[in-house]
Amino acid sequence: MSTQRVSTFRHIVSESDVRASFRLIKQLRPHLSSEDEFWLRWQRQTGEGYILDGLFIDDVLVALAGYRIQENLVHGRFFYVEDLVTSEEQRSCGYGESMMSYLSELARSSGCGKLVLDTPLSNSLGHRFYFRCGLLATSLRFNIPVES
Template sequence: MDSLSFKHMESLEEIKSCFIIMKQLRSHLIDAETFGLQILHQRESSYHLLAAYKNEDIVGLAGYRYLENLLYGRFLYVDDLIVSSDARNLGLGEKIISFLREEAQSMSCAHLVLDTGMGNALAQRFYFRNDFLPKGIHFSQEI
């Protein structure tokens, strides 16, 4: 497999170039411009968008934040994690998780935390294989 490289997406143009991949995870997204502006807004709350490149192509994304609470202390929370549908089963997800783990350690985080859908069995299996353990059930209420 070709080598994988990582880049934090900073500019609006860089962020917009991630839209096609992110839409595979977040199908409700409308267009690249709106997506880019939303990510820039989320950056005000410490959101980072990491792109995984294989050669010149973006093949995966991770959106994450550094948070702190009474349960975990300081931790890295993964909001978004996606490997392009045409690049799955190549070990790329594991490499993205490994990169995030190193990021978390470098920022003195005690945990790497994420949520996944109750019905997303493939993602759950992936997280178990990568040493994540379920710690609770995430509840949500529309307001």
């Protein structure tokens, strides 16, 4: 008799859930110094349309995605994925693909014409994953630090 695992996607909205997701977002964003910093940033960003969703397997968080619905002259209305991470211990289990399918469906149901994400040029394993998921590299993003 095999055990059926329960997978659930849900919005991360409570302070306790945001703080609990810090261990996973830290794998993607190691510059975040603490749960407190993450909580404060999440609060500011949600005020600007940021949404954080998690994939839970048997109530254990295994993947996170942070995204916004935006519009600009280049893409029209689009679904921008800012943060996407699967737990290091849970990679190659299909959870990343499940999250990408979930995000693509959210983009479609939100009336977006595209799903867009940025990834560093150095992220070759991520590039391979994105190509497998059907994403194409269509641009480069340039940036320069500015003094405040």
